[in-house]
Amino acid sequence: xxxxxxxxxxxxxxxxxxxxxxxxxxxxxxxxxxxxxxxxxxxxxxxxxxxxxxxxxxxxxxxxxxxxxxxxxxxxxxxxxxxxxxxxxxxxxxxxxxxxxxxxxxxxxxxxxxxxxxxxxxxxxxxxxxxxxxxxxxxxxxxxxxxxxxxxxxxxxxxxxxxxxxxxxxxxxxxxxxxxxxxxxxxxxxxxxxxxxxxxxxxxxxxxxxxxxxxxxxxxxxxxxxxxxxxxxxxxxxxxxxxxxxxxxxxxxxxxxxxxxxxxxxxxxxxxxxxxxxxxxxxxxxxxxxxxxxxxxxxxxxxxxxxxxxxxxxxxxxxxxxxxxxxxxxxxxxxxxxxxxxx
Numbered sequence: 048x049x050x051x052x053x054x055x056x057x058x059x060x061x062x063x064x065x066x067x068x069x070x071x072x073x074x075x076x077x078x079x080x081x082x083x084x085x086x087x088x089x090x091x092x093x094x095x096x097x098x099x100x101x102x103x104x105x106x107x108x109x110x111x112x113x114x115x116x117x118x119x120x121x122x123x124x125x126x127x128x129x130x131x132x133x134x135x136x137x138x139x140x141x142x143x144x145x146x147x148x149x150x151x152x153x154x155x156x157x158x159x160x161x162x163x164x165x166x167x168x169x170x171x172x173x174x175x176x177x178x179x180x181x182x183x184x185x186x187x188x189x190x191x192x193x194x195x196x197x198x199x200x201x202x203x204x205x206x207x208x209x210x211x212x213x214x215x216x217x218x219x220x221x222x223x224x225x226x227x228x229x230x231x232x233x234x235x236x237x238x239x240x241x242x243x244x245x246x247x248x249x250x251x252x253x254x255x256x257x258x259x260x261x262x263x264x265x266x267x268x269x270x271x272x273x274x275x276x277x278x279x280x281x282x283x284x285x286x287x288x289x290x291x292x293x294x295x296x297x298x299x300x301x302x303x304x305x306x307x308x309x310x311x312x313x314x315x316x317x318x319x320x321x322x323x324x325x326x327x328x329x330x331x332x333x334x335x336x337x338x339x340x341x342x343x344x345x346x347x348x349x350x351x352x353x354x355x356x357x358x359x360x361x362x363x364x365x366x367x368x369x370x371x372x373x374x375x376x377x378x379x380x381x382x383x384x385x386x387x388x389x390x
Contacts, residue, residue, distance in 0.1 A: 069150030081132035267364035343379030
């Protein structure tokens with residue numbers, strides 16, 4: 048058989064540079080023998096959905112064939128029936144036949160090797176045996192901002208239960224980040240945490256819409272308040288509003304919003320405690336155009352409404368609808384000499 052399980056799983060810790068490379072092995076080892084052909088190795092790559100196959104004789108890795116090698120085979124017109132043992136002998140001298148790393152070596156060490164030899168795949172060893180392959184993409188993924196792991200996982204989530212689990216794990220990771228921040232507060236670091244939260248929560252919302260059905264045509268669902276301004280800290284709460292157009296039956300639109308808000312509750316994203324959510328702030332587009340004229344005439348009375356609209360940021364739907372409403376509000380306040388700063 049041509050595969051074995053790797054010895055590690057995806058790693059999402061904070062100080063990731065010193066992580067042993069074995070910890071980020073998440074795919075099984077795909078291998079073949081030296082008497083196999085280039086064609087069979089290519090077929091194996093396709094079948095297993097990987098970009099490389101390790102060539103092993105007994106327990107000893109002799110080399111590796113990658114998708115880059117296959118491009119060279121095509122470009123140079125090499126025989127696809129050529130045995131891999133012979134293929135390795137024909138590799139350009141500038142390219143190493145095989146580069147390995149011990150499982151205990153950290154990501155910085157392995158990355159240094161890959162840069163030095165200008166390769167994208169490294170075979171990971173344990174007790175003299177190959178146990179997996181790490182790619183330069185794997186290392187980049189592991190060394191990236193901690194929240195990227197959650198964003199990617201959310202985009203792949205299939206149901207609310209999975210989304211809820213990822214959000215729960217994200218909150219734990221975020222708490223660790225916040226504790227690190229509290230030890231050495233920095234203005235830039237605070238902004239990074241705010242952006243992190245909003246990026247993850249935005250992705251969760253968009254995935255929920257994808258999983259539970261498309262948003263109705265002509266409906267805009269927007270974040271507002273601290274979420275809209277990208278200033279949330281430790282998932283305080285969510286403020287939302289909705290604007291709809293071309294819908295004669297408001298009850299259908301409201302039903303969709305209620306379901307969406309319920310889904311957000313279910314996955315662990317709490318609503319605004321003061322009720323500033325799309326359940327209560329849902330507007331017909333034409334009606335809202337008229338309302339902003341009223342709000343602009345008495346901004347003190349309608350300060351909350353104006354603030355929510357000014358902070359609004361489209362998550363799902365057409366941004367032009369919201370922008371045209373905002374433009375109307377800005378023009379009204381400007382005419383009344385009430386707009387001091389326009390960002």
